[in-house]
Amino acid sequence: MKRFFLVILCLGVISCKGDKSNETENNKTSTDSIDVEALLPDGLATSEPVILDVEEANKLVELPLGCIATEYPNKLGQTLENKEAMGEPHELHPAFYGCFDWHSSVHAHWSLVSLLKQFPKLEKKETIRETLKNSLSSENIQGELEYFNRAESGSFERTYGWAWLLQLAEELRTWEDPLGQELANNLQPLTDYIVQEYIEFLPKLNYPIRVGEHTNTAFGLTLAYDYANATGNEEFLEAIKKRAQDFYLKDDNCPVSWEPGGYDFLSPCLSEIDIMRRVLPKNAFSLWMDDFMPQMKKKDFEMEVGEVSDRTDGKLVHLDGLNFSRAWVLYGLANQYPQQFGHLKTLANEHVAYSFPNVVGDSYEGGHWLGTFAIYALQEAQAKVKQ
Template sequence: MKKILSLIIVVFFIGCKGDETKEIETVSAPENDSIADDNIISDAILGEEEVEFNLGEANRLAELPLGCIETEYPNKLGQTLENEEALGTPKELHPAFYGCFDWHSSVHAHWSLVSLLKQFPDLEKEEAIREKLKNSLSAENILAEVDYFKRPQSESYERTYGWAWLLKLAEELKTWEDPLAKELDANLQPLTDLVVQRYLDFFPKLNYPIRVGEHSNTAFGMSFAYDFAQSTEDQKLMDAISKRARDFYLSDDNCPVNWEPGGYDFLSPCLQEVDIMLRILPKNAFNLWINDFMPDLKNEDFTMEVGEVSDRTDGKLVHLDGLNFSRAWVFYHLANKYPEDFGHLRSLASEHVSYSFPNLVGDTYEGGHWLGSFAIYALEAASKE
């Protein structure tokens, strides 16, 4: 089956290359005049309950990134020191993205603020958010970030998880019709260009995919980068990702989902692979592929127990809350794109959101500095029905 499918894909890709780029839509903002205080952007049905992604909830979620993007310590730098002069405080090294414990969490905290403000322009702290974004994402700060990435020992810095979130932030800015977004996007562009080039340089050298439930997962890094490439019509980046995703995953069968989750997972190795293939394969090819890879997803009785967190003060164990959100957004993506085959997964997605959502605000910094971004992205996916 896989050899036949490979031939089908090659023929289709050569003959209809342009069509596959239309397979997934980027998230776009609602019209400003359609948003009121009690407007519901998304209703995620959570078993017996319902989470309303409305202005009140958005105000609550905004407190998480607002509370950490200027919080310098505690901090995990994750750097390789090439010499004594490479030492510095987080703010000295990363004037744009020094808060929220680590670089990538700071990046997706900024994405969270942009995303929330884009959807809910009447946020209570709208002025403060705009000011903080303008201060963080100044042209000067971004050029300093570029300089850091160009250090001799930083070629693999934040590869590819942080790269993916940087492109998600850039995508959000580029698709937001607001004067501030245009200014910040222009400031961010040198770092955006650098990260795109890092992707183009890295993927041809990567001989094998990384199938884990944490930051280095290849499929996750591909998915967000593909969204960016599609929204900006960067055909070169789309082609590079599409080629390597086929190389890595097209022949995969029977993903061992019963091995999941791992104790520290915040991504599902199986479902992240589904997520990238959902983006790059046309419908018939995806249908053939999923029948070999995870056929049970089409079963209306398919279920998957939520990842249970035993201690939310433990920075690794709380990863499982993130797993619940990332599983949910893949289920929503499937249900949204092919409701006839996967519509039943919406309820399973909502069960996963339901378990972890109540613990976001007011919990420990171990989860509070990053989990809001995962929740927002999952709720955005839920709203696309």
């Protein structure tokens, strides 16, 4: 019966132009084998948040600056239509050739923009500006667009890289700096292409992809939703809302005890929550959570951090990313609905606390991408609810 009322409530919201589904409402984990508190800077207690200040930002900015122009090692993820399709990374991807793979290069650019927006007086602010201007030139973006238009590139970076490209586009568009607007305009042809590809692809995807890695559908929809919402693209927004509800509205009893998988950097259960809290109004979301993961409403809800055994292994280090991505979902949930989920901030803090000390100075296997996840998580910790 609850499910029936939930569907009716959601249908009513879809037909209502005045929906404000993202309005703000007016744990602790077991770490027996981990001395989390000993890892924290300056003896910070695990119940306290790690704060992204200018000192930490100056450290974190070294990660994207250090990899954007690092061409090798490189994982192209390319389907070759013929031998002429081969080329060096900088030839195939004039803007996004560094940081080991395309999507990591994209979100490394996002990291630079995000940090510079938050901390305009960064020590290397001029280097960052010059790097962004050189990389995101209109000529380079045209080269990226040409790659996407290749016959065998239809599924390239679908949808993980697509989502991060839209996140970068949103960050540039909302940067109140002439350079931000210039670079957003340069990026716009590729942004428009990705949006159109998304709109065409979503109706064809009959079943969501529920994994803890790149192809997770819920994660891709979440970043795409934020872009569509920020830019007022109603067609795109409605397409995302419809597919999210098609895919996830009837889900219940998510098997979170099966998590994490050994290579996960996303939580299948929590990624689903992240998109549904955006597309459902307050009452509908609360009912949905009662079926999907009711245990999260309990003050003593526990979720152990993902433990990393070898940070030089590119797959095993994914679990540091999982800790950050779990944290940003928990922070977002607690910020939007503090009365029901405010207790989850402690759990989010503990996840960040375990992995944050390992980000700077990590091997290239983790360093080329984990900084982005840390920045995004800490940004969500202090973010206002996106309307």
